[in-house]
Amino acid sequence: MAETPTRIEVDCSTGEQKVIPLTSAEIAELDQMRAQAEEEAAARQAAEEAKAALKASARAKLIAGQPLTEEEAATIVL
Amino acid sequence: MAATYYLISNTTLSSAQTTVTISSIPSTYTDLILRVSARNNASGSSNDNVYCKINNDGGSNYTVSHIYGYTGGSGANFQGGTGTTTSITIYETDTSTLANTFAQAEIYFWGYTTANSKQWINHAVAPSDRTGTGIISWYSGRWQSGAVISSLVLTPNAGQFITGSRFTLYGISNS
Numbered sequence: 001m002a003e004t005p006t007r008i009e010v011d012c013s014t015g016e017q018k019v020i021p022l023t024s025a026e027i028a029e030l031d032q033m034r035a036q037a038e039e040e041a042a043a044r045q046a047a048e049e050a051k052a053a054l055k056a057s058a059r060a061k062l063i064a065g066q067p068l069t070e071e072e073a074a075t076i077v078l
Numbered sequence: 079m080a081a082t083y084y085l086i087s088n089t090t091l092s093s094a095q096t097t098v099t100i101s102s103i104p105s106t107y108t109d110l111i112l113r114v115s116a117r118n119n120a121s122g123s124s125n126d127n128v129y130c131k132i133n134n135d136g137g138s139n140y141t142v143s144h145i146y147g148y149t150g151g152s153g154a155n156f157q158g159g160t161g162t163t164t165s166i167t168i169y170e171t172d173t174s175t176l177a178n179t180f181a182q183a184e185i186y187f188w189g190y191t192t193a194n195s196k197q198w199i200n201h202a203v204a205p206s207d208r209t210g211t212g213i214i215s216w217y218s219g220r221w222q223s224g225a226v227i228s229s230l231v232l233t234p235n236a237g238q239f240i241t242g243s244r245f246t247l248y249g250i251s252n253s
Contacts (some may be wrong), residue, residue, distance in 0.1 A: 005095075005096040008089065011101050035128050072162070
């Protein structure tokens with residue numbers, strides 16, 4: 001049987017530190033929070049990759065002497 | 079007058095924990111600084127995330143701008159105006175990085191007791207692993223709430239914080 005995960009709560013007013021087993025509701029909430037945060041991270045990663053692809057395309061076109069699209073031109077810092 | 083650091087709490091884990099909650103933060107300082115030295119027990123992407131929620135607020139109330147670079151990457155990357163997120167993100171290491179290495183991060187919260195939304199900035203370094211995938215990042219953002227910051231809840235994106243992970247909170251007084 002898997003061990004129940006725990007959390008630690010540090011009370012700044014007393015200095016007390018309590019280790020508390022997670023309830024099933026807290027585990028479900030944790031899973032949901034992690035899934036949502038991962039979705040956000042994936043969206044940021046996708047945006048970054050799209051921007052990198054635009055930069056690479058702009059660079060290749062500059063080298064080849066081809067016209068850039070507006071989006072590609074916007075990736076270049078002059 | 080020079081600002082002054084006051085240690086509010088300092089926690090070094092003696093066993094693995096899924097979440098670290100720092101509660102009952104006194105409202106007697108001007109600003110807060112949270113320092114995190116963390117590693118989790120999951121395997122995977124070398125540089126994992128720690129999600130920090132203010133007052134356990136998991137709503138889309140955190141605005142974020144992000145600049146970062148990593149070994150093997152294509153230079154610095156900037157993500158501005160990326161909208162809202164549900165937490166503050168910093169980095170940590172996992173089991174795929176060199177043994178006993180912890181990622182280091184610091185979050186500075188300005189005016190945490192004011193009625194305005196709270197600005198924060200953080201920087202983090204996750205050390206390189208054997209394949210050279212270290213990362214350095216800076217985030218800035220705002221928690222869109224008028225509430226006083228009274229607790230911080232930190233959770234790794236996978237696994238648990240391992241023994242030896244450290245969480246230190248300071249109060250900064252400007253008067």
